[in-house]
Amino acid sequence: MSQLIFLKGLMLGIALACILPILLPPGVRWRVPGGIVLGLAAGLGIAASVPSGYLSYFIGFMTMASLYAILSLGLNTQWGYTGHLNFGVAGFFAVGAFTSALFTIEAPTGLAAQYTQVLFGLQMPFLVGVLAAGVVSGLVAFVVAVPVLRLRLDFLAIATIGVAEIIRLIFQNERWLANGPQPLRGIPQPGRCLFESRHCEWLPESLAWLIEPLGTRDYTAFYLMIVAAFLALIYVVLERTCRSPWGRMLRAVRDEESSAAMNGKNVTFARVQAFVVGAVVMGIAGALYAHYTVAIDYSHFHALFGTFLVWIMLMLGGSGNHRGAILGAILVWGVWAGTAFLANALEPLLALIHEDLPGRAQYIRWLLVSLLLAAVVLFRPQGLLPEEMRVSNHLRGNGH
Amino acid sequence: MAVSETRKPGQELPADERRLGERLRAFIRTRGFLVGTFVVILIAMYVAGLIAGASAQRLLALTAWGLMLGGIIALGSIGLSLVYGVLKFPNFSHGALVTLGAYVAYTVVPLLPQGEALRPFSFGYEFLVALVVAMPVVGLVAVAIDRLVYRRLRNTGAHLVLFAMASLAMAFFVRSMIYLIWGPDFHFYYPGRANPALYLPFGMRVRADQLFILVLAFVLVAAVYVLLEWTRMGKAMRATADNPHLAQIRGINTERVIAWTWMLGGGLAAAGGIMYGLSSQLRPEMGFWLLLPMFAATIMGGIGNPYGALSAALIIGIAHQVSTSFLDPTYGPAVAFVLMVLTLLIRPQGLLGRTEG
Numbered sequence: 001m002s003q004l005i006f007l008k009g010l011m012l013g014i015a016l017a018c019i020l021p022i023l024l025p026p027g028v029r030w031r032v033p034g035g036i037v038l039g040l041a042a043g044l045g046i047a048a049s050v051p052s053g054y055l056s057y058f059i060g061f062m063t064m065a066s067l068y069a070i071l072s073l074g075l076n077t078q079w080g081y082t083g084h085l086n087f088g089v090a091g092f093f094a095v096g097a098f099t100s101a102l103f104t105i106e107a108p109t110g111l112a113a114q115y116t117q118v119l120f121g122l123q124m125p126f127l128v129g130v131l132a133a134g135v136v137s138g139l140v141a142f143v144v145a146v147p148v149l150r151l152r153l154d155f156l157a158i159a160t161i162g163v164a165e166i167i168r169l170i171f172q173n174e175r176w177l178a179n180g181p182q183p184l185r186g187i188p189q190p191g192r193c194l195f196e197s198r199h200c201e202w203l204p205e206s207l208a209w210l211i212e213p214l215g216t217r218d219y220t221a222f223y224l225m226i227v228a229a230f231l232a233l234i235y236v237v238l239e240r241t242c243r244s245p246w247g248r249m250l251r252a253v254r255d256e257e258s259s260a261a262m263n264g265k266n267v268t269f270a271r272v273q274a275f276v277v278g279a280v281v282m283g284i285a286g287a288l289y290a291h292y293t294v295a296i297d298y299s300h301f302h303a304l305f306g307t308f309l310v311w312i313m314l315m316l317g318g319s320g321n322h323r324g325a326i327l328g329a330i331l332v333w334g335v336w337a338g339t340a341f342l343a344n345a346l347e348p349l350l351a352l353i354h355e356d357l358p359g360r361a362q363y364i365r366w367l368l369v370s371l372l373l374a375a376v377v378l379f380r381p382q383g384l385l386p387e388e389m390r391v392s393n394h395l396r397g398n399g400h
Numbered sequence: 401m402a403v404s405e406t407r408k409p410g411q412e413l414p415a416d417e418r419r420l421g422e423r424l425r426a427f428i429r430t431r432g433f434l435v436g437t438f439v440v441i442l443i444a445m446y447v448a449g450l451i452a453g454a455s456a457q458r459l460l461a462l463t464a465w466g467l468m469l470g471g472i473i474a475l476g477s478i479g480l481s482l483v484y485g486v487l488k489f490p491n492f493s494h495g496a497l498v499t500l501g502a503y504v505a506y507t508v509v510p511l512l513p514q515g516e517a518l519r520p521f522s523f524g525y526e527f528l529v530a531l532v533v534a535m536p537v538v539g540l541v542a543v544a545i546d547r548l549v550y551r552r553l554r555n556t557g558a559h560l561v562l563f564a565m566a567s568l569a570m571a572f573f574v575r576s577m578i579y580l581i582w583g584p585d586f587h588f589y590y591p592g593r594a595n596p597a598l599y600l601p602f603g604m605r606v607r608a609d610q611l612f613i614l615v616l617a618f619v620l621v622a623a624v625y626v627l628l629e630w631t632r633m634g635k636a637m638r639a640t641a642d643n644p645h646l647a648q649i650r651g652i653n654t655e656r657v658i659a660w661t662w663m664l665g666g667g668l669a670a671a672g673g674i675m676y677g678l679s680s681q682l683r684p685e686m687g688f689w690l691l692l693p694m695f696a697a698t699i700m701g702g703i704g705n706p707y708g709a710l711s712a713a714l715i716i717g718i719a720h721q722v723s724t725s726f727l728d729p730t731y732g733p734a735v736a737f738v739l740m741v742l743t744l745l746i747r748p749q750g751l752l753g754r755t756e757g
Contacts, residue, residue: 147744147745157492159740162695166731169730169733304572308568359583370573378549
């Protein structure tokens with residue numbers, strides 16, 4: 001095993017070590033250490049055995065799946081635990097992405113300023129950008145939630161569709177804000193300098209030889225590691241908070257609103273809290289997406305990609321179950337990626353029906369995933385991993 | 401209200417004992433206040449248009465176009481409102497039905513022998529035939545979707561949100577079918593055919609097609625009125641919207657009522673889509689673009705109330721067009737959205753909804 005393959009395998013292994021312990025069933029003993037060891041071994045094994053083209057495809061796949069898993073976790077707080085119908089996930093995703101981009105980008109000067117206009121470019125570190133993305137997204141959610149959440153729950157679905165559409169329109173039209181309809185380019189990537197020929201200034205000379213063989217093409221594995229770490233962190237935080245009395249209050253508000261109110265819970269405030277927390281998580285996902293793709297524009301935050309896929313993921317995985325949300329994200333993203341191959345394979349068949357059809361093969365993917373959502377809603381609305389009815393952490397095995 | 405319930409017959413009307421804040425809140429929730437808010441907003445929009453440099457004539461023309469757009473939105477939102485009232489869920493696939501109607505008519509038009517344009521309109525008789533064909537076709541598609549998806553959910557007694565989600569899935573299903581069959585390109589019913597504007601009094605310039613759209617919208621709304629008020633099916637529909645269990649007990653076949661509701665809603669949506677396609681162009685996203693104004697009109701008018709949907713749609717249409725005199729035209733859906741949120745804040749049951757919530 002060469003040094004390069006070992007390093008790539010190590011990065012992939014750390015990423016998998018973040019995700020696998022979550023996916024293992026909670027009853028398994030040694031779940032966390034076992035998952036970490038398994039993840040590291042799988043990462044090294046995959047890197048050693050798979051050709052590098054497939055390896056980078058796999059890394060890209062896992063990055064997008066993890067990003068969607070974070071979105072799905074955010075939606076799970078809103079829908080799974082509190083019953084909010086948020087059909088505007090794409091809006092909060094977009095707010096997070098553009099906020100983080102503006103916080104970390106370098107404001108163009110001179111000639112470049114004519115081609116790229118931004119409201120501000122603060123050149124802050126990556127983590128500040130992610131934090132700001134969460135905060136701004138949460139603020140937007142708060143502004144939306146306060147007038148709408150007092151009312152019937154189905155109004156929220158209509159209102160959030162509207163909010164997402166308006167957010168998209170703003171990023172499409174307002175040139176001064178984030179370069180209007182043109183993409184906002186040059187979003188910095190954290191730790192990118194490690195992979196360039198002149199290493200980071202903060203890296204001691206004595207350690208530089210360790211990462212010598214890595215080139216800029218291998219950066220994706222490093223970023224996957226960051227996204228997976230965020231996924232694991234957000235999972236742990238949400239799992240803790242949702243198992244705390246706060247999570248029980250949310251479920252009480254969802255299932256028995258009047259008895260929750262009777263027990264002295266402020267129902268409206270609880271709803272607003274859950275909505276904002278979910279939006280913060282979605283904003284963080286947006287930030288991670290912006291730094292992944294480097295260039296973003298309004299068209300990335302279409303309702304199809306930003307909202308619809310996330311809903312299928314959560315519904316298939318299991319609403320009200322964080323593990324289900326992550327599992328659903330990986331499965332549906334797998335289906336989505338798989339249908340691309342299927343659409344390609346079907347092209348000759350489609351050509352027999354009509355000459356125009358092969359060019360439209362990509363829409364078959366939408367057809368299939370929309371049928372998938374309909375099938376889940378009709379036949380298994382609780383999802384693959386249904387919600388666990390757990391009253392207390394101290395009552396193990398008590399399913400009621 | 402608590403005050404009126406405790407009053408016995410013959411007893412003196414008690415003096416209003418509510419505090420000022422309560423009285424103010426009750427006043428804000430009245431229909432009059434909501435109408436007044438809309439009037440103020442519209443006046444403010446005209447003033448903003450004048451300040452932005454639009455001439456009075458232009459604002460008048462925008463108002464006329466707004467009425468036409470309102471007619472299109474009304475056709476979509478009446479169906480949406482009926483379905484919302486009878487089946488109690490927001491149908492997110494209604495926009496896709498609008499698009500489907502436009503494209504079905506687009507397929508029918510070239511199948512017929514092409515006649516001369518019926519001047520002053522830009523279309524010939526074959527367009528009217530296509531309209532008449534497309535409406536029941538889309539209605540049947542809506543009924544078929546109901547039979548395949550929503551009825552199963554009804555039978556299991558599923559929660560409202562599952563219906564909403566299923567309708568979202570169906571929206572994307574129908575939309576992807578439209579993309580597959582007709583492709584992502586723009587289309588026109590009559591590419592390249594001119595439709596010169598008519599000169600109306602006060603210097604207004606309106607195309608004949610636009611007048612046709614407005615008239616057709618009102619004719620269809622009148623037909624819906626006749627259907628709902630004067631026929632047995634209409635009465636059954638209103639009864640089912642009011643209380644489905646009671647309607648069943650009184651011997652109404654609610655499944656038939658639901659099927660006719662879908663038929664009606666789908667047909668009207670198709671008409672709206674065809675009119676929209678005639679006034680601009682056909683594109684697969686057109687229904688999604690109209691979805692927000694349609695929902696806004698439904699909620700503003702009071703859910704389940706087609707007349708409310710009509711009046712709200714006209715307000716939205718005018719506000720939408722007049723706002724273009726001082727705002728980027730792509731922000732149209734945002735104008736509808738703001739009006740909707742204002743309604744939710746002031747009077748959630750809408751313009752013509754019952755006062756007791």
